[in-house]
Amino acid sequence: xxxLKVTAIKEGTVIDHIPAGKGLKVIxxxxxxxxxxxxxxxxxxxxxxxLGRKDxxxxxxxxxxxxxxxxxxxxxxTATVNIVxxxxxxxxxxxxxxxxxxxxxxxxxxxxxxxxxxTVSKFYVVSREPLKVRCHYxxxxxxxxxxxxxx
Amino acid sequence: MEWKGRDVISIRDFSKEDIEFLLKVAxxxxxxxNEKGSLDYAKGKILATLFFEPSTRTRxxxxxxxHRLGGSVIGFSSASSTxxxxxxxxxxxxxxVEQYSDVIVIRHSMEGAARLAAEVAEIPVINAGDGxxxxxxxxxxxxxxxxxxxxxxxxxxxxxxxxxxxxxxVHSLAEALAFYNVELYLISPELLxxxxxxxxxxxxxxxKVHETSDLEGAIPELxxxxxxxxxxxxxxxxxxxxxxxxxxxxxxxxxKNAKETLxxxxxxxxxxxxxxxxxxxxxxxxxxxxxxxxxxxMALLGLTLGVL
Ligand SMILES: [Zn+2]
Numbered sequence: 001x002x003x004l005k006v007t008a009i010k011e012g013t014v015i016d017h018i019p020a021g022k023g024l025k026v027i028x029x030x031x032x033x034x035x036x037x038x039x040x041x042x043x044x045x046x047x048x049x050x051l052g053r054k055d056x057x058x059x060x061x062x063x064x065x066x067x068x069x070x071x072x073x074x075x076x077x078t079a080t081v082n083i084v085x086x087x088x089x090x091x092x093x094x095x096x097x098x099x100x101x102x103x104x105x106x107x108x109x110x111x112x113x114x115x116x117x118x119t120v121s122k123f124y125v126v127s128r129e130p131l132k133v134r135c136h137y138x139x140x141x142x143x144x145x146x147x148x149x150x151x
Numbered sequence: 152m153e154w155k156g157r158d159v160i161s162i163r164d165f166s167k168e169d170i171e172f173l174l175k176v177a178x179x180x181x182x183x184x185n186e187k188g189s190l191d192y193a194k195g196k197i198l199a200t201l202f203f204e205p206s207t208r209t210r211x212x213x214x215x216x217x218h219r220l221g222g223s224v225i226g227f228s229s230a231s232s233t234x235x236x237x238x239x240x241x242x243x244x245x246x247x248v249e250q251y252s253d254v255i256v257i258r259h260s261m262e263g264a265a266r267l268a269a270e271v272a273e274i275p276v277i278n279a280g281d282g283x284x285x286x287x288x289x290x291x292x293x294x295x296x297x298x299x300x301x302x303x304x305x306x307x308x309x310x311x312x313x314x315x316x317x318x319x320x321v322h323s324l325a326e327a328l329a330f331y332n333v334e335l336y337l338i339s340p341e342l343l344x345x346x347x348x349x350x351x352x353x354x355x356x357x358x359k360v361h362e363t364s365d366l367e368g369a370i371p372e373l374x375x376x377x378x379x380x381x382x383x384x385x386x387x388x389x390x391x392x393x394x395x396x397x398x399x400x401x402x403x404x405x406x407k408n409a410k411e412t413l414x415x416x417x418x419x420x421x422x423x424x425x426x427x428x429x430x431x432x433x434x435x436x437x438x439x440x441x442x443x444x445x446x447x448x449m450a451l452l453g454l455t456l457g458v459l
Contacts, residue, residue, distance in 0.1 A: 111282050113263035117241050137263025138284055139161060141348070 012038060012060040014082040014089075015072065020045050022076050023055030029071050029151050032059050051078060071104045073097045074131065074147055097128050105133070105142075106150040112138035155457030158269035159277040162287045162323040167330040173450055174295050176459060181446040184219060190449075192458045193222030199252035200226030201244070201268075202279070204260040208419070208441075209279050209288075213256050216448035220458075225251060242271045249274050254456055257281075275455035283319050283385065289418055290323040292447040296440040297375060300414050304328070308372050310336040312399060313379035313424060315345040317386070320418045321379055325349055329356040336369045337362045340395045343381070366399055371408045376401065376434075378417045378424050402426035406434055416440050 018026055023042045027033050032040050038061030048054035063083055072079050073095040083091040101123040107114045114121050114137045122136035131144045142150070152169055183190060198217040202210050205228055214224045241259070245268045248255060257268050258279040265278035265285070280286040297304055309328065311321045315337055325335065326349065335358055337345045344362060353360050363369055370376070378401055386392040400423060401415060414436040417425055421437075429435055453459035 109262060111260075111262050113241070113259075113261040113267050113281075116261060117264075117267060119267060135263065137266050138282070139163070140262070140284075 008087055009039075009041075009058055009060045009084055010087055012058065012062055012084055013064045014084060015057040015059075015064075015076075016054070016080045016082060017048065017051060017078045018055040018057060018072075018076045019051065019078060020053035020055055023057050025075050025148070026055070026057050026072055026079075029075065030064070030068055032057070032062070038062050054078075067102075067104065069093070069095050070098050070101065071151060074101070074105070074151060077128075097125055097131070099125055101125065101133060104151065105147065107135045107138060107140070108142050108146040108150050109135065109138045109140045112140070114138070154454035156275055157455050158265075158275055159287055159451055159455065160265050160269055161278070161285045162290050162327050163285075165287070165327075170291065170294060170327065170330065173291060173447070173454070174298055176454060177295055177443075177446040177450040178299070180220075180449045180453070180459075184446065184449075189219055189221065191221035192453050193217065193220040193456060196222040196254070196456055196458065197252040198222055198224045198226075198254050198256060198452065199248045200224060200228075200256045200258075200279075201248060202226065202228045202258045203230040203264070204258055204280075205229050206258050206280060209258065209444075210256075212441075212444040213277075213279065213448050213452075216445050217452055219445060220449050220453055222253075222452070222456075226256075241267060245271045245276075254452060277451060277455065283317070285323060286319055287323065288444070288448055288451060289320055290327050291451070292440065292443045293320075293324050293377070293416065293418070294327055295447045296416060296436060296443040297414075299443065300436055300439070301374065305332040307331075307374040308334040308336065309375040309377060310338055310369055310373040311345075311377050311379070312338045312366060312401075314343045314381045314385065314395075315339040315379075316343040317382065318379045321345070321377065322349055324377065325353060329353050329358050332357075334359040334372075335361070336373060338364065338366050338369050338399075340364055340398045342391060342395050343398075366401075367405060367408070370405065370413075371410065373413055374410065376409075376413060376415045378415060378421075380417075380420070380422055380424055397423065399424060400426060401429060403428050403432065406432065409434065 041058040043056040045053050079095045081093050082089045103120050123133040126132045126134050134141045200210050217224050249272045254275045256277045256279050257265050259281050262282035262284040265281045269276040315321050383392050413434050415434045417437040
């Protein structure tokens with residue numbers, strides 16, 4: 001099967017090389033499915049040379065910030081992000097799990113001070129494969145399953 | 152590392168050099184204290200002890216340390232008597248109290264509370280226990296006690312006994328001991344074994360680790376036996392607690408095959424894991440361990456205040 005044709009967008013962001021099946025989660029984490037957001041397109045199970053199967057998310061009229069990109073990195077480490085302006089890719093970057101994850105992840109420890117007082121959450125990446133992070137406040141480690149549940 | 156103004160939140164923040172330096176300062180202060188009775192390094196300085204959760208022993212130890220250093224103490228010993236009860240945020244309490252004091256000691260039931268306090272405060276903050284997370288001054292006084300008893304930490308064989316799964320004290324002690332050339336016996340009921348990630352961390356750092364549930368088999372090998380209480384409140388499940396409560400009791404019979412020089416330690420309070428008959432034996436080190444809290448906390452207060 002030929003690679004699926006996805007309608008081009010004029011201005012916005014194309015998130016490519018999302019592991020197959022994770023596209024919806026990307027949309028959910030980035031809150032792209034808000035009524036006031038731009039047109040949104042999800043292509044699932046697309047053939048990919050690199051991944052076998054992949055998902056693609058296109059969103060019209062929105063340019064993702066680096067913070068948002070880092071969010072994606074936690075569930076879709078293979079993703080590439082293309083910023084499109086006037087039908088052309090103006091910027092392209094690979095998502096990367098940063099050494100520190102600030103503000104996007106909630107701590108899974110119900111007794112962590114970050115769940116009770118005003119703080120900006122902060123985690124240190126202890127290992128990328130398998131993904132493991134440590135809370136700056138309570139020092140507990142969270143593994144992939146907990147991380148995904150608390151994004 | 153610069154000590155003046157430094158926060159003492161987690162044993163993870165310490166390097167081996169930090170620990171060694173601190174132990175030396177504590178030793179010096181203990182000698183000075185023996186000679187002069189009291190010191191005046193912290194004259195005019197005020198310590199605020201904020202015990203949102205009661206812990207009388209730890210609070211008294213800090214207060215004693217500050218008084219022996221010549222400073223004075225203000226504070227509270229339970230959250231119910233403060234404006235926290237009215238819904239004040241921890242950050243606001245800290246920002247208020249720092250107007251009255253030069254250093255803060257905090258005890259709180261929430262994990263990470265001390266870290267948050269340290270981020271908010273301009274003055275040094277010392278963690279006196281945050282939930283089940285850290286209690287770094289306990290670990291430092293444990294190391295100090297071992298060092299004072301043996302003149303060294305390197306080369307010792309140390310047994311950690313009891314609740315190695317939930318026991319905060321033994322986790323951070325084990326992590327700190329990994330800086331030294333020690334051999335560890337982890338002695339616990341099957342249900343309360345040391346978490347795997349801590350054992351792996353110890354092994355990565357070159358510590359020889361033996362896991363066993365056989366106390367009597369391990370005893371002859373040990374220089375130090377560090378006993379912990381199996382704490383009911385740490386168990387998520389009462390049934391699990393009932394299965395392991397009273398698993399071990401250290402008494403003179405158990406110590407029969409120990410080295411002459413074996414020292415028994417315990418962070419106290421104890422319930423029944425060490426029989427009182429051990430108190431009078433040459434093995435008992437736990438009351439001396441309590442005393443060690445004073446010079447160690449004097450060193451921490453003096454260094455972070457920048458008066459030593
Ligand atoms: Zn946390």
